[in-house]
Every structure is written in structure tokens, then in C-alpha cells.
Amino acid sequence: MEPLDQELDEAELEMPTEPMLLNVGPAHPAMHGTVRCVMELSGEIIEHVDVQVGYLHRGFEKMCERGTWSQVFPYVDRCNYVSPMLNNVGFALACEKMLGVTVPERCQWYRMILGELARMSDHLTCDGAMAMELGAFTPFLWMIKAREMIWDLMEEETGARLTHSFGRVGGMASPPTEHLKENARAVVKHILSVVDECEKLLLGNRIFLDRLEGVGVISQADAISLGWTGPCLRATGVPYDVRKASPYMKYGEVDFDVPVGSASDCFDRFMVRLAEMRQSARIIEQCCLRMADSGPVNVSDPRIILPPKEEVYSTIEGTIQHFKIVMEGLKLPAGEVYAYSEGGNGELGFYLVSDGSGTPYRVRIRPPCFLITGGLERVITGAMMADVVPSFGSLNMIGGECDR
Amino acid sequence: MPTFKIDDREIPFEPGETIIRAAQKAGIDIPHYCWHAGLSVAANCRMCLVEIMPPPGRPAMLLDVLAWDKDKQDYIPQKKPKLVPSCQQAAADGMVVKSQTSEHVDTARAAVQELLLLNHPVDCPICDQAGECRLQDYWLEHGATKKRMRDEPVHKPKGVVFGPTIVYDAERCIVCTRCVRVSEELAKDPVLSVRERGNLNEIVVSPGRQLDHAYTLMTEYVCPVGALTSIDFRFKARVWFLRSTRSVCTGCATGCNSFSDFDPRNQKVYRYRPRENLAVNKFWMCDDGMLDHRRIHEGRVLEARVSGANAALPTALAAASEVLSNAKPDTTAVVLSAEHSQEDNFALLSLAKAFGFGNVYQSGRPAGPADDILRHADKNPNTAGIAALGKAAGLKSFVEFVEAIRAGKAQTVIALGSATPTGGGAAALADVKNLVAISTHEGAFPERARVVLPASSWAEADGTFVNAKGMAQESEKVITPQGASKPAFRLIAKLATAAGKPLSWKKLAELRAAMNPPARSSVAPESASLGAE
Numbered sequence: 001m002e003p004l005d006q007e008l009d010e011a012e013l014e015m016p017t018e019p020m021l022l023n024v025g026p027a028h029p030a031m032h033g034t035v036r037c038v039m040e041l042s043g044e045i046i047e048h049v050d051v052q053v054g055y056l057h058r059g060f061e062k063m064c065e066r067g068t069w070s071q072v073f074p075y076v077d078r079c080n081y082v083s084p085m086l087n088n089v090g091f092a093l094a095c096e097k098m099l100g101v102t103v104p105e106r107c108q109w110y111r112m113i114l115g116e117l118a119r120m121s122d123h124l125t126c127d128g129a130m131a132m133e134l135g136a137f138t139p140f141l142w143m144i145k146a147r148e149m150i151w152d153l154m155e156e157e158t159g160a161r162l163t164h165s166f167g168r169v170g171g172m173a174s175p176p177t178e179h180l181k182e183n184a185r186a187v188v189k190h191i192l193s194v195v196d197e198c199e200k201l202l203l204g205n206r207i208f209l210d211r212l213e214g215v216g217v218i219s220q221a222d223a224i225s226l227g228w229t230g231p232c233l234r235a236t237g238v239p240y241d242v243r244k245a246s247p248y249m250k251y252g253e254v255d256f257d258v259p260v261g262s263a264s265d266c267f268d269r270f271m272v273r274l275a276e277m278r279q280s281a282r283i284i285e286q287c288c289l290r291m292a293d294s295g296p297v298n299v300s301d302p303r304i305i306l307p308p309k310e311e312v313y314s315t316i317e318g319t320i321q322h323f324k325i326v327m328e329g330l331k332l333p334a335g336e337v338y339a340y341s342e343g344g345n346g347e348l349g350f351y352l353v354s355d356g357s358g359t360p361y362r363v364r365i366r367p368p369c370f371l372i373t374g375g376l377e378r379v380i381t382g383a384m385m386a387d388v389v390p391s392f393g394s395l396n397m398i399g400g401e402c403d404r
Numbered sequence: 405m406p407t408f409k410i411d412d413r414e415i416p417f418e419p420g421e422t423i424i425r426a427a428q429k430a431g432i433d434i435p436h437y438c439w440h441a442g443l444s445v446a447a448n449c450r451m452c453l454v455e456i457m458p459p460p461g462r463p464a465m466l467l468d469v470l471a472w473d474k475d476k477q478d479y480i481p482q483k484k485p486k487l488v489p490s491c492q493q494a495a496a497d498g499m500v501v502k503s504q505t506s507e508h509v510d511t512a513r514a515a516v517q518e519l520l521l522l523n524h525p526v527d528c529p530i531c532d533q534a535g536e537c538r539l540q541d542y543w544l545e546h547g548a549t550k551k552r553m554r555d556e557p558v559h560k561p562k563g564v565v566f567g568p569t570i571v572y573d574a575e576r577c578i579v580c581t582r583c584v585r586v587s588e589e590l591a592k593d594p595v596l597s598v599r600e601r602g603n604l605n606e607i608v609v610s611p612g613r614q615l616d617h618a619y620t621l622m623t624e625y626v627c628p629v630g631a632l633t634s635i636d637f638r639f640k641a642r643v644w645f646l647r648s649t650r651s652v653c654t655g656c657a658t659g660c661n662s663f664s665d666f667d668p669r670n671q672k673v674y675r676y677r678p679r680e681n682l683a684v685n686k687f688w689m690c691d692d693g694m695l696d697h698r699r700i701h702e703g704r705v706l707e708a709r710v711s712g713a714n715a716a717l718p719t720a721l722a723a724a725s726e727v728l729s730n731a732k733p734d735t736t737a738v739v740l741s742a743e744h745s746q747e748d749n750f751a752l753l754s755l756a757k758a759f760g761f762g763n764v765y766q767s768g769r770p771a772g773p774a775d776d777i778l779r780h781a782d783k784n785p786n787t788a789g790i791a792a793l794g795k796a797a798g799l800k801s802f803v804e805f806v807e808a809i810r811a812g813k814a815q816t817v818i819a820l821g822s823a824t825p826t827g828g829g830a831a832a833l834a835d836v837k838n839l840v841a842i843s844t845h846e847g848a849f850p851e852r853a854r855v856v857l858p859a860s861s862w863a864e865a866d867g868t869f870v871n872a873k874g875m876a877q878e879s880e881k882v883i884t885p886q887g888a889s890k891p892a893f894r895l896i897a898k899l900a901t902a903a904g905k906p907l908s909w910k911k912l913a914e915l916r917a918a919m920n921p922p923a924r925s926s927v928a929p930e931s932a933s934l935g936a937e
Contacts, residue, residue, distance in 0.1 A: 302548040315551040316524040320540045323528050327535060327644055 019047055022385075026055040030133065030389050033399020035373065037388070044385045051376045056403035064363035068329025069095055069169060072363060077163040079367055079401035082125050083118035083344040085111075085154070087401075088167030093248060094339035094350035095169040098332045101299050103171050108249040109291035110176050113184055114157065114166075116280040116287070120191055121150045122344030122396075123231075123273040123280075130270060130393040131202060134211050139198040146194040149187045156183065169330060170305045171298025181288040188281045195277050212267035216379045216391030220264065226378070227371035230346025231272045232395055236264035242342040254286040269394040304330050329358025345369050345396055367401035406497035410454075411505045423490035423501055424452050434503055435513060435542050437520075437628045438580035439491035441680075442687035443589055449520075449580050451542065453487040453512045457500040487512055514547025523557040523603055525575045533630030535643040539578070558603050566596075567615035569691060570624055570632055574606040577631035583607060583623035590688055590777065591619040607631070618779060621694040625678060634675070636695055641667055641674045650679060652869050652879040653689060654743070654862045655696040656772070657782035659871030660685035664697065664863060664882040671883040673697045673863055684875065690779050692772075700863045705822070705843045706887025709856040717857075717888055721895075724855040725903035727816060727838045728759060736761045737805060737814035740794055741821025742768030742784030743844070744892055745867025746876070747912065748859070749790050750919040751893035752820050752842075753797060758905045763814070764797040765805035766790055767849075769823040780872055785862075789870030806832045816840075820859075820892060822847030840899075842892050857899070858889040865891035866912060 022039045025031040034055035040048040060075045076087040089111045096103065103111075128143030151161040157177055158164035166173045177183075202208050218228075220236040233240055241258045243251040259275035261268025298305045302321045311318030334356035340349040346368030353362040372395050379391050405416040410427055417426035424434045425441060437449035458464040465486040470479040485508055490501070503509060520539060528534045560574035579598060584607065588594040595615055599608045609615050615623065624632040646665040653660040653676065661679040666672060676697050678689040708720035715723070738756040740749045756764060766787075774781035791799065802825050808814040809832045816838040822845040824830045830848035833839065841853035850856045862869075863882040870876045885891070890898075893915055900907045909915045 302550075303544055311550070314526065316521050316526050316528070316539075317543065317549070317551050319526050319528045320521075320543045321548070323534060324540060324544045 024388070026052075030392065032129075032392065032397055033402070035397060035399065035402065037376075039385070039388075041385060046380055046383055046385060046388070049377050049381055051373060053370070053373060053402050056399055058400075058403060061363055061365060064360050066359070068326075068358050069332060069360055070325075070329065072360060073165045073167055074163065076365070077165050079365060080122070080344055080348075080369070080398045081162060081400050082398060083122040084163055085114045085118035085166065086122075086341070086343045087348065088164065089115050090339070090341040090343065090348045091350055092167040092169055093341055094337055094352050095332060097339045098335065098337045098352060098354060099169070099304065101170060101301065101304065103299055104296045105250070106176075106292045106295045107171050107297045109287045110172060110180075110297065111167075112249055112251070112254075113180070113284055113287045113291070114154070116284050117150050117153065117184065117187065119342075119344055120188075120277050120280050121147050123277050124150075124191070124194075126393070126396040127198070127270055127273050130266075130390060131198070131208070133389050133393050134208055136202060136205070136208060139201055142194050142198055146187075146191045149190055153183050153187050168298070168305065170301065175297045176291075181291070184284055184288060188284050191277065192281055195274055199274060209267065211387075211390055212265065212270060212394075214263070214265050214267075215383065215387050216266040216269075216394060218264055218375060218379050222378060223264065223375065226375040228346065228375060229371070230343070230368050231276060232269055232372050233346065234258065235261035235268035235272045237262050242340055242347050246340075248341055250287070250290075251283075253290075254283050256280075256283050266390045266394040331356060331358050332360075340366070343368055345372060345398065365401070367398075369396070369398050369402045373397045373402050406495075408495050408497065408499035408501060410501040411503050417495040421495055423454065423493050423495050423499075426495050427490070427503075432503070434490050435538075435546060436491060437538055437578060438582060440582055440585075440626055440687070443582060443585045443626070445492050446581050446585065447489040447492040449578065450489065450516050451513060452490045453509055453516075454490045454493075455485055455487055455502040455506040455509050456493065457502065484508055510546070513542070514549060517543055517547045518549050518552070520578050521551075522553050523560075523575065525557070525562075527573075527576060527630065531576065531630040532633045532638055532643075533576075533627075537630060538628040560604075560606055566609050566632070567620055569620045569635055569695075570615050571635055571638065572607060573631050573633070576629050577607060578629055579605050579607065580628060581607075582626040582628065583632055586619065586622045586626055587615070587617065590622060591617040592777075593617040596623070618690050618692070618773075618775060619688065619777070621691050622678075622688050625689075625694075634694075636698075637675045641665075645669070646674060648677075649880045649882045651676075651863065651882060652785070652877045653693040653696060654785035654869065654879070655690075655693040655783065657780040657784060657787055657872040658685065658693075658778050659785055659869055659873075659875065659877050660689045660693055660778060661877070662689060662693070666863075666882050671886070673700045673882055684871065684873070684877075685778055688778060690777070692779065697863075699845065700861050700883075701886070703845045704861065704886060704889070705846060705850050705856060705858045706889055708858055708888060709850070709853070711854055717890075720855050720857055721898055721902045724840045724857065724899050727840050727855060728818070728899065728903040731759070731761070731816040731838070733760045733762060735813055736816040736818070737763045737765055737808055739765045739767050739805060739817060739819035739821070739849075740790045740799065741819070742766060742782075742787040742790055743821045743823065744859075745786060745862065745865070745869055745879070746789045746793065746919065747865075747867055747915055748820055748842075748892035748896070749786070749793050751896040751907070751915065752818065753793060754907050754918075755818070755896050755900050756797070758900060758907065759903070761818070762797070763800070763808065764794050765800045765802060765808070766794065767802050767805070767819065767821050767824055767829075770825050782872065785869040785871070788872060788874055789868070789876070792870065802826070802829055805829070809833070809835050818842075819849050819853075822849050824848040842895055844889070844892075857892075857895045858887060859892035859895060860885040860889045864889065865893075868916075 020041045025036040026034040036052040038050040039046050064072045076091045077084040079087050124143040124147045128140040132140035155161045158166040223233050223236045237260050239258045239260050256279045259272050261272050307318040307321045312322040332354040336353045338351045340347050349366030351364040355361040407414050407416045415430040434452045436452040438446045466483040469484045471482040473480045562573045564572040566572045584596045587596045595610050595613050624634045648663040648665050651664040653662045661681040663677040663679050665675050707714045708717045710723045738761050768784035771781045772783045806829050817836045818840045820842050822843040833852040839853040840855045841849040842857045842859050843850040844859045844861045864885040866881045868876050868878050909918050
């Protein structure tokens with residue numbers, strides 16, 4: 001038996017540790033969808049992490065190759081399902097670029113209003129969820145309530161709260177409702193007040209600030225080389241916004257700023273999103289002022305757009321037009337195109353290849369989230385286990401668009 | 405070879421050829437309704453108008469027209485080149501033709517299209533032609549103008565029964581007269597004609613007659629719109645759900661090239677369409693052939709049978725191999741079938757050789773009506789093929805087979821096929837003690853057989869058929885075998901294996917390799933195989 005009063009080295013009293021492997025996800029509440037992180041922990045420090053995407057098993061790009069170009073809209077709806085309108089419009093823009101058509105001005109303003117509202121919905125969700133995951137439940141409820149108002153407006157406009165499938169190549173499924181501007185202004189006003197209130201509530205909170213500031217830092221060079229775009233890139237101080245860098249629709253004609261951060265930590269990403277909502281509000285107001293109350297929304301080319309139903313049922317020309325577009329699909333000229341727009345999380349690109357038939361030959365989507373999630377490893381390696389939650393939350397990975 | 409230019413593309417032509425035909429051969433489609441490569445030129449639809457540039461140094465032929473000027477809100481005199489129908493205009497060396505690149509042609513085609521649709525009913529949802537209708541295709545390609553006419557369209561008779569096979573809808577008709585010309589020029593029976601003029605005209609059948617010649621379905625086939633519909637196909641399927649394979653009609657010894665249109669979802673063949681092969685059937689098929697697709701699904705043997713009762717295939721194979729093992733070569737006959745492909749017959753011959761059966765006879769369907777257009781009196785697709793295959797084995801006729809039964813020399817019979825050429829033969833089969841029939845359809849053989857093995861029809865297996873001209877043509881598999889049926893050559897291979905003498909090949913490619921050197925090359929010196937498209 002060993003003597004009890006044995007002199008021991010201080011160090012040997014420490015618990016003997018060896019790296020612990022911890023699986024977080026693919027189905028974990030903090031994982032915002034199906035992503036799996038295999039972490040190698042030393043105590044609470046993350047030594048290594050292996051981020052694995054691909055658990056959604058949807059294959060939407062492949063599915064796009066089965067139907068017509070118009071039937072792609074429901075699939076892109078489900079990419080970033082928090083701001084489906086931006087995806088709809090992004091895809092429509094890509095097809096229109098291939099066709100060489102531009103939708104009427106009224107439609108462009110309309111798309112911008114709905115798109116900016118969708119962006120607000122995206123940012124409200126991200127910032128709200130971030131706060132909630134750090135224990136601040138009230139801002140989450142307020143922000144989600146504000147988001148509900150956006151979704152109510154979307155329902156009024158499109159008939160669906162979430163997956164609208166409202167975009168069309170060459171226009172929109174239906175023209176704006178009579179009360180669009182009125183509703184949009186009311187919603188925006190409420191959102192701005194929510195943004196102000198939440199800002200006051202959170203930015204005076206030591207715990208909240210401590211958990212965000214200096215956490216999840218990535219260098220500007222790393223962010224660029226990883227292909228980051230959107231709020232996460234702008235939080236590192238790079239003022240890259242597709243709406244400014246290569247304006248599409250009417251973004252070149254409206255006044256708005258591109259908010260940037262400097263510390264490129266979670267806090268900056270949080271603040272950039274808050275600031276962007278205020279910019280979106282500015283854009284929406286300008287769109288409301290400039291959008292005509294009447295006039296065509298869709299292009300008039302019968303090879304592209306469906307005829308009005310009353311024409312389908314009463315004239316042979318309308319019937320033929322409807323038949324050809326529904327049964328064979330509108331035909332994009334053979335060739336390829338890359339078109340990109342500013343999605344909720346950054347540059348949303350569509351690379352389309354057409355063989356000239358009514359069915360896509362290839363639809364490749366460049367979702368902003370995929371590249372941002374690619375940087376997650378660099379953001380959380382060396383951090384504490386608890387920092388994963390705000391870091392991951394601030395990157396706003398959306399499973400739907402991350403997986404192929 | 406002389407050449408001319410169409411839309412800046414240089415294409416060759418045979419002297420005397422029209423612009424549209426030469427263009428078609430070069431893969432350029434000039435839109436047209438009334439023109440058909442196999443018919444005379446009518447030039448009445450005006451859809452194929454093209455602009456021909458004047459020869460160098462010569463003025464263009466110009467017409468004075470009044471054109472509406474939007475700004476002046478008035479008609480102003482203008483000149484426009486005289487367009488010519490490319491279906492009628494013979495090509496000339498060095499000619500310069502503008503089709504898609506001429507704005508005058510665009511305008512003319514859009515105007516033709518608008519005119520043709522003036523009185524057209526809103527029928528696409530209930531029209532069998534929808535999906536393969538020229539009116540639909542060309543409306544979108546040329547003009548795509550909205551309806552401007554405010555008047556009630558002219559109403560004409562709908563659902564007029566022209567005969568046992570065809571229903572006519574005058575409202576959908578554009579009076580291109582293709583059907584009139586098919587009746588007159590192909591069927592040599594001018595039973596259709598055009599009545600009235602302008603927007604009142606319609607196709608009518610001669611008084612006291614019906615559209616009932618042997619090529620009525622060709623009128624429906626050439627109809628570019630939904631005016632003529634086949635009673636057989638009417639409301640049965642929507643064409644965009646159908647897929648096609650290249651097949652050969654097995655209705656007679658002519659071996660017309662066809663497309664088999666089938667629905668992959670329910671594995672059902674809905675119709676045949678002629679497939680162009682200038683060496684065999686040109687552009688056409690007869691009614692009997694067109695309706696022969698019904699036999700793929702009707703009157704089939706889909707289960708194995710032993711002594712009249714349904715049995716599982718292994719049981720039937722065991723029973724058949726027992727018959728085979730007990731058979732004595734002197735009193736055994738092997739019957740090839742002119743209904744079956746070369747592959748099936750070759751398989752049976754190989755089996756006969758393996759077991760040493762030397763008495764080889766032939767059977768097939770009885771002869772039928774013939775004409776000098778396409779229909780052959782021999783209603784079997786492969787008579788010439790088995791004659792060549794069985795030459796070495798001393799192939800004997802069906803009459804000799806009946807005599808052999810009567811003389812007791814055919815107590816055991818291994819037969820391919822279902823039908824017998826004459827009525828007397830069917831009765832004689834009753835005297836055969838041990839009959840193994842490998843049959844696709846119900847008929848004299850399976851009815852009197854001790855063991856029936858269910859064979860796939862021509863539509864369910866790849867096969868080669870040699871027509872009366874000695875051309876070996878391949879027919880592609882359309883649908884998966886129905887019921888328990890299997891391709892006959894496979895059944896024969898299984899039977900040989902079950903009887904302990906497996907054949908040298910297993911797969912279709914191996915069978916063809918085994919058959920090919922003597923069998924196929926000897927019958928087909930000028931094999932047309934799968935016709936020119």
C-alpha cells in the first residue's frame with residue numbers, strides 16, 4: 001500500500017486530459033439546419049474542427065434538369081427559405097439575361113420592394129436568433145413578430161407566406177396589389193421601431209456584448225480568399241455589395257449606403273445586419289415613390305410569358321401560347337450565363353446552361369452560405385466551445401442553400 | 405453537284421429538286437403545311453414562301469402594296485418583293501434564297517398563321533393533335549400575334565365520321581388537301597375532295613362512299629393539324645407522354661419501317677407511325693399495318709401452360725424438356741415460324757441441331773389481301789428469312805408437315821409460332837401426341853399443345869426480319885415483356901439447358917454473332933437495316 005502522505009508534483013494533480021471528440025449535429029438545435037461539426041476539444045478549447053455539410057440530401061440542382069425553366073422557381077424558393085423572394089428574382093434575372101430581355105420598370109421596382117422586404121426578413125431572423133441563442137429571448141420575439149408582418153404582406157402579394165414561387169421569367173406571377181405601398185410603408189415603419197428598440201435593449205447589455213465582441217474573428221484577407229460575400233464580408237470592412245458593385249434592376253438609381261464593420265467579429269456582423277435593415281427601409285421608400293401605380297408588369301413577348309387566363313379560354317392563340325409554354329416550357333437560347341445578385345447572405349449566383357430546349361441543361365447555384373460555411377472552421381478553431389453558438393449564428397448558415 | 409444558298413448557307417441539290425426538298429435534305433426546315441415529300445405539290449398553304457434574290461444585274465420583281473403607317477395614321481404606297489413558294493420553285497444553280505433572314509418572309513408567314521387561326525376553334529385541350537400540331541409550333545415560331553378578329557368564327561361540322569377509321573373536324577381543317585392527295589395518289593382511290601370556297605371550304609367524302617380504302621390512316625398521318633383523327637387513337641393518349649422506338653411492321657412481308665409510340669408508364673403501345681425508308685415503304689404504311697399494334701396487347705399467350713392448365717415457367721420448361729428427352733429423331737418435327745424473327749428461328753434451329761432432329765418444317769399466318777402499293781399477300785414478316793436460315797437443314801413446307809403428321813412421322817413437335825397457314829393444318833395438329841409450342845398469340849399451335857411456353861411479341865424483343873425483297877431489317881424492343889412471356893430465343897435457350905444440352909450462346913449479341921456469318925449475310929446482300937431518316 002502506498003503511503004498516503006506522498007509528496008506529489010503539482011502538475012500531476014491536474015486531471016489527465018486527452019482530446020475529446022465531440023459531434024455537434026447534423027441534427028442539433030444550435031446547428032440551424034443539418035450541418036455536422038466534429039470537434040476535437042481540449043477542455044473547452046476547440047483544437048480542431050471538421051465542418052461537414054451535405055446532410056440535406058435534396059439534389060435540387062439535379063431536379064432542376066427535369067422540368068421546365070419556370071418549374072425551377074419552387075426549387076430556388078427552398079434554397080434560402082428565409083428570403084425566397086431574393087432567390088426567385090435572382091433566378092428570373094439570370095434567365096432574362098440569357099433571353100436578353102428586361103422586365104418593365106414597374107416590375108423592377110416591385111421586385112426591389114419585395115426583395116428588400118425579404119432581406120429584412122432574413123436579417124431579422126438572423127439577429128433575432130443570435131440574441132435568443134445567447135439568452136435574450138425578448139428581442140427574438142419582437143423581431144419574429146416584425147418578420148410576421150413582412151410575411152403577412154408577402155401572403156397578401158403572392159398568396160404564400162414563405163415559399164412564394166412568385167417570380168416568373170419575364171415578370172412576376174401577378175401585378176402588385178392595390179395596397180402594396182401602404183402596407184409596405186406600415187411594415188417598414190414597424191420594423192424600424194423594432195430595430196431601434198432591440199438595439200437599445202441589447203447594446204446596453206454587458207453579457208450580450210461580451211459574448212460577441214472579439215469573438216469569431218476572421219481576417220479580411222481570409223474572408224476574401226474564402227469567397228465570403230454579404231454582411232459577413234462587409235463586417236470585415238470590405239464594402240462589396242452586388243447592388244452597388246454591379247447594379248441590377250434599379251439599384252443604380254436609388255440612394256443607399258453600404259454599412260461596413262471593422263473588427264470582423266460576431267458583433268460587427270450583428271451590427272452590419274441591423275444597419276442594412278435601415279438601408280433597406282430607405283430603398284423601399286424610394287421604390288414606393290417611383291413605382292407607377294399602373295402599367296405592365298410582365299414583358300409582352302408571348303414566347304416567354306403566359307397569356308391571361310381569359311384569353312386562354314376564349315382564343316386559340318391564347319390556348320396555343322399557354323400550351324406551348326406549359327407543355328414544352330419557354331425556350332432559352334442555347335448557351336450559358338452567370339448572373340448574380342445580392343441575396344440575404346451575399347452574392348447569390350446562378351450559372352445556367354441551356355441547350356436551347358425548354359428544359360435546363362444545367363443549373364448551378366452559387367449560394368453565399370456555402371462559401372461562408374466553408375470559413376466556419378477558421379472562425380471557431382481555437383475558440384471556446386461556447387463561442388460556437390454566436391459565431392455560427394452570425395454566419396447565418398441556411399441549410400437549404402448550403403447543400404447541393 | 406449544283407448548289408444554291410439559303411440564308412447564307414450553301415446547299416447542294418439534284419437538278420429538278422425543289423428548294424424545300426433540297427433544304428430538308430440539308431437539315432433546314434422551311435415551315436410548311438401542304439407540302440409533303442411523298443405527294444404532289446399543291447402550294448396552297450403559302451407557309452413556305454421564301455424570298456429569292458434577283459440574279460446579279462437584274463431588277464427584283466416588286467409588287468406595289470399599301471402599308472399602314474402608324475405615325476401618319478394612313479396607308480402609304482410601298483413596294484415589296486414577290487415571294488415564291490419554296491415547295492414549287494425548283495432550285496437553280498447559284499440561286500440566293502432568303503428564308504429566315506428576310507423580313508418580308510417573316511411578315512408573310514405571320515400573316516398566313518394569323519389567317520389559318522382566324523376561325524380555328526379553341527380545341528387544343530381536347531384535340532389529339534395537340535403536342536405535335538403544326539399550328540401550335542408555327543404560331544409560336546412565326547408571328548405569335550394575338551387575335552385581332554372580333555367576329556364570331558365560322559362554324560363548320562365537327563366529328564364527321566368519314567369511314568371506319570377516320571373522324572373529320574372541319575373547324576380545325578386548314579384545307580391543305582394532303583388527305584385528298586393521299587387518297588388520290590397513294591391509295592389510287594380519289595374518294596376525298598374539297599367543297600365550297602374561302603372560309604367555308606371543307607373536305608368531303610364522295611357521295612355514296614366512305615373513306616374506306618386500304619390507306620385511310622395515311623390521311624390522318626399526313627394531316628398537319630387535328631382535322632383528321634384516327635378512331636383507333638382518338639382520346640387514347642396524349643402524345644407528349646409517348647416515347648418512340650424504331651421498329652419494323654410485322655403485318656406482312658413488305659416490312660414497312662415504323663415508329664412504335666408507347667407510354668413508358670404503363671408499357672402499352674398506342675400506335676404505329678410510318679418511318680421514312682425510300683427503299684421499302686417510302687413514307688407510308690397500310691391500314692392493316694397501322695392497326696397491327698393492337699396485336700401486341702390482344703390475344704396474347706402470357707402464361708405457360710401444361711396440358712391446358714396454367715403453370716409456372718419452370719414447371720412448363722421441365723415438362724417440355726421431358727418431351728424433348730423422350731423424342732426420337734425419326735418421329736420428331738421442328739417447326740420454324742415466319743412470324744418470328746431470325747433470332748428466334750435460329751435459336752430453334754440450333755436446338756434442333758443439338759438434339760439431332762433433322763425434320764424441319766415451316767409455318768406462319770395464312771395469306772391475305774395484297775395490292776401493288778405496299779400490301780403483300782404473305783402476312784408473315786420473315787418468310788424469306790427462314791427460307792435462307794433453313795436451307796441447309798432442308799426446310800420443308802407446311803403441307804409436308806401435315807403429311808408427316810398423317811404418316812405418323814411427327815409424333816413429337818417442337819413448334820415456334822401460333823398460327824397455321826391453312827385451316828386443315830390446325831385439325832391435323834390434333835394428331836400430334838407431344839406438341840411443345842413457343843407462342844406469342846393464341847392460335848392453332850398453343851391450343852393443341854401439351855406444353856405452351858409464352859413468347860414475347862416483336863414489340864418486346866429486338867429482332868431481325870427479312871422482307872420479301874430480301875432486306876434484313878432490325879426492329880427495336882419497345883416495351884418490357886408482358887405477363888410471364890420471354891423472348892422466344894431465351895425460352896429456347898432455357899429449354900435446351902433444362903434438357904441437358906445448353907446452346908453455345910447466352911446473350912442476344914452472342915446469338916447474333918453465331919447467326920451472322922452464314923445467316924444474315926446470305927439473305928441480305930443489300931441490307932437496308934434501319935432505313936434512311
